[in-house]
Amino acid sequence: MSTTSRVRREPPRFRQVAVRRVELRSPRLTRVTVAGPKLEGFVLDEPAASVRLLLPEPGGRRPPQLTWNGNEFLLPDGRRPFIRTLTPRRFDAEALELDLEIVIHGGGAASAWAEAATSGDEVAVSGPGRGYSVDPDASSFLLAGDETAIPAISQLLEVLDAEVSVRVRIEVAAPTGRLELPQHPGAEIEWCELAAGATPGDALVAAVRAAEPTAEDQVWVAGEAAAVQRIRRHLFEERGLTRSSVHVRGYWKTGRSESD
Numbered sequence: 001m002s003t004t005s006r007v008r009r010e011p012p013r014f015r016q017v018a019v020r021r022v023e024l025r026s027p028r029l030t031r032v033t034v035a036g037p038k039l040e041g042f043v044l045d046e047p048a049a050s051v052r053l054l055l056p057e058p059g060g061r062r063p064p065q066l067t068w069n070g071n072e073f074l075l076p077d078g079r080r081p082f083i084r085t086l087t088p089r090r091f092d093a094e095a096l097e098l099d100l101e102i103v104i105h106g107g108g109a110a111s112a113w114a115e116a117a118t119s120g121d122e123v124a125v126s127g128p129g130r131g132y133s134v135d136p137d138a139s140s141f142l143l144a145g146d147e148t149a150i151p152a153i154s155q156l157l158e159v160l161d162a163e164v165s166v167r168v169r170i171e172v173a174a175p176t177g178r179l180e181l182p183q184h185p186g187a188e189i190e191w192c193e194l195a196a197g198a199t200p201g202d203a204l205v206a207a208v209r210a211a212e213p214t215a216e217d218q219v220w221v222a223g224e225a226a227a228v229q230r231i232r233r234h235l236f237e238e239r240g241l242t243r244s245s246v247h248v249r250g251y252w253k254t255g256r257s258e259s260d
């Protein structure tokens, strides 16, 4: 048995960018547009992909220098930097600008950064990581997620063929989380509010159950990790769906920072 630890290939470098615009999409979702010449060559060709956002250290004004230790990026003193995963919502290759939409949930580095972001603030982004390949033969989709999935669901609504039917279920932690989504002629959108004191994902799990997805549907789900696990089990064990028609991804974990 080998005793050497596995060394991972270094992921793409972070590109330094600066905030160009900030727009409140709702009191719970802030769109931050970052831009800069380092975005030259960035290619976004799949919806629901991911980027990694490197934030300044608390009190800092620009993203720190990082070193790759064979497994992860670290600060020069060995601590973990503030790196968060987000959806690259829109990329404009001419203007070299990238929109990120960040949930203001009141308790994390990315949420706090987005809440305070102003033009000129420096951060860095890397990616994009793989997105969702839309089945061109599917005629019916169920898209379900919490507020962190709103950027990805919005992109999917923009790219899905006008002829397909799309059922959308989105859980919001407060009524103010609702916002206008891209128009799709076949879309039927249901917003589900999380009841006071409920576990994140409870309303989403109930909404997916009520939607009664069948083998005809392509199902895309993202949100709180334990909630999407419950949905995954329901889809496979109770509704008998197959792996090829289901895409489920945990986007965050209750009680756990992405730095952990």
Ligand SMILES: Cc1cc2nc3c(=O)[nH]c(=O)nc-3n(C[C@H](O)[C@H](O)[C@H](O)COP(=O)(O)OP(=O)(O)OC[C@H]3O[C@@H](n4cnc5c(N)ncnc54)[C@H](O)[C@@H]3O)c2cc1C
Binding pocket: 049, 050, 084, 085, 086, 087, 088, 101, 102, 103, 104, 105, 107, 108, 109, 110, 111, 112, 147, 148, 149, 151, 152, 250, 251, 252, 253, 254, 255, 256, 257, 258, 259
């Ligand atoms: C592929 C992918 C795409 C994603 N796209 C987006 C996106 O476009 N926009 C977006 O906002 N998020 C997105 N996320 C989720 C995001 O990475 C996490 O929510 C992340 O934890 C936020 O970082 P933070 O610094 O605000 O909180 P952290 O420091 O990571 O967490 C601090 C505390 O806040 C809690 N927390 C984290 N997120 C939430 C939340 N949404 N609601 C309530 N409590 C929370 C944690 O459980 C923890 O207790 C995506 C995740 C993945 C994997």
